[in-house]
Amino acid sequence: MMQIPFVELIDDIASLKATLNLPTLQYVDLGAEDERLAALRRWPMLAELSEQHTEPIV
Numbered sequence: 001m002m003q004i005p006f007v008e009l010i011d012d013i014a015s016l017k018a019t020l021n022l023p024t025l026q027y028v029d030l031g032a033e034d035e036r037l038a039a040l041r042r043w044p045m046l047a048e049l050s051e052q053h054t055e056p057i058v
Contacts, residue, residue: 013027
């Protein structure tokens with residue numbers, strides 16, 4: 001499966017928001033969320049540390 005580069009994905013989302021006049025549209029990358037959850041299952045210590053942080057780590 002071919003992945004779209006992150007920069008292109010962000011540009012596509014920004015273009016869609018502008019075209020549909022929906023500047024407050026909240027986009028969730030489901031694939032990235034699935035990968036994050038899989039990582040938390042694989043590494044319990046990472047899950048424990050992520051519970052201590054209320055703000056997302058970028």
